[in-house]
Amino acid sequence: MRPPIRGTSPRRDALRPERGGADPETDPETDSDNGGHAHAVTQTQATTTDQAAANEKLVLALPKGRILDELAPMLDHAGIEPEAAFSDDDSRQLRFTTNHPELDIIRVRSFDVATFVAFGAAHLGVAGNDVIMEFDYPELYAPVDLGIGHCRMAVAQPRELVKDDDPARWSHVRIATKYPNITKQHFAARGVQAETVKLNGAMELAPSLGLCRRIVDLVSSGKTLKANDLVEVEHIANVTSRLIANRAALKTRPHALGDWIERFREAADAA
Ligand SMILES: Nc1ncnc2c1ncn2[C@@H]1O[C@H](COP(=O)(O)OP(=O)(O)OP(=O)(O)O)[C@@H](O)[C@H]1O
Numbered sequence: 001m002r003p004p005i006r007g008t009s010p011r012r013d014a015l016r017p018e019r020g021g022a023d024p025e026t027d028p029e030t031d032s033d034n035g036g037h038a039h040a041v042t043q044t045q046a047t048t049t050d051q052a053a054a055n056e057k058l059v060l061a062l063p064k065g066r067i068l069d070e071l072a073p074m075l076d077h078a079g080i081e082p083e084a085a086f087s088d089d090d091s092r093q094l095r096f097t098t099n100h101p102e103l104d105i106i107r108v109r110s111f112d113v114a115t116f117v118a119f120g121a122a123h124l125g126v127a128g129n130d131v132i133m134e135f136d137y138p139e140l141y142a143p144v145d146l147g148i149g150h151c152r153m154a155v156a157q158p159r160e161l162v163k164d165d166d167p168a169r170w171s172h173v174r175i176a177t178k179y180p181n182i183t184k185q186h187f188a189a190r191g192v193q194a195e196t197v198k199l200n201g202a203m204e205l206a207p208s209l210g211l212c213r214r215i216v217d218l219v220s221s222g223k224t225l226k227a228n229d230l231v232e233v234e235h236i237a238n239v240t241s242r243l244i245a246n247r248a249a250l251k252t253r254p255h256a257l258g259d260w261i262e263r264f265r266e267a268a269d270a271a
């Protein structure tokens with residue numbers, strides 16, 4: 001099951017910052033979400049649904065790990081104080097209340113943030129644009145670049161391969177990566193066929209063990225590549241973390257979500 005797909009270019013659209021904050025009421029794309037079927041819903045049904053939605057708690061999905069550390073001061077600036085268990089590493093709790101009775105936080109894996117928000121299980125979330133691009137969910141909208149989680153996505157290969165190799169002459173490559181979709185799109189755009197082997201981590205091991213000669217992965221300091229005798233040969237994208245929102249929720253609860261989007265925008269501007 002995937003969220004419904006529309007015939008536009010959602011990836012680029014999702015990552016485009018919106019002027020003056022999200023206004024789903026005037027967003028022509030969100031207006032066309034129902035493909036005209038909205039007229040079949042009676043006013044009473046619509047009102048009841050809106051009220052039910054408005055009474056539901058908002059859920060903010062946050063990733064475990066490194067992003068959470070950088071996000072902490074931003075949550076503070078946005079006025080969000082999670083309950084104590086949120087910062088307790090020994091706690092097995094996954095959903096947390098906050099100082100706002102209408103807002104809960106869930107803590108999930110970074111790739112899963114996008115899925116929870118795209119399917120409407122969470123209304124808002126924080127995810128790297130690596131994750132947003134890889135899934136390319138049309139139901140995601142990314143209004144705020146939080147300016148944290150800076151890194152880049154790159155193609156890398158063993159140092160020894162570089163001297164006799166010209167990437168401009170590649171016609172077919174085999175790549176180990178956590179990002180098969182981005183990788184295929186990147187190479188397709190320059191006429192290279194890419195065969196991908198999906199790994200969930202430690203991609204840097206693949207060349208030395210003969211799995212694939214090349215990898216696509218995130219690079220920040222470059223230490224991991226260096227330690228594994230690999231070098232970057234192509235840049236694919238710059239990566240930062242974004243606030244993401246479910247488009248349908250933006251439409252049904254524009255004020256509640258818009259308020260949180262504005263708070264995160266201010267927190268990002270202040271950082
Ligand atoms: N070296 C890095 N420097 C800066 N940001 C990074 C780096 N590696 C990853 N990121 C960003 O942080 C996000 C989460 O990465 P992190 O390594 O914390 O989780 P993960 O190991 O990819 O996911 P999981 O929780 O599923 O194990 C990535 O999606 C990316 O946007």
Ligand SMILES: O=P(O)(O)OC[C@H]1O[C@H](OP(=O)(O)OP(=O)(O)O)[C@H](O)[C@@H]1O
Nearest residue numbers: 201202217218219220221222223224225
């Ligand atoms: O350029 P660097 O500063 O060395 O950072 C790059 C490393 O960071 C990420 O891995 P992470 O530490 O998240 O481990 P992972 O393999 O479990 O994803 C990424 O996948 C690289 O391996």
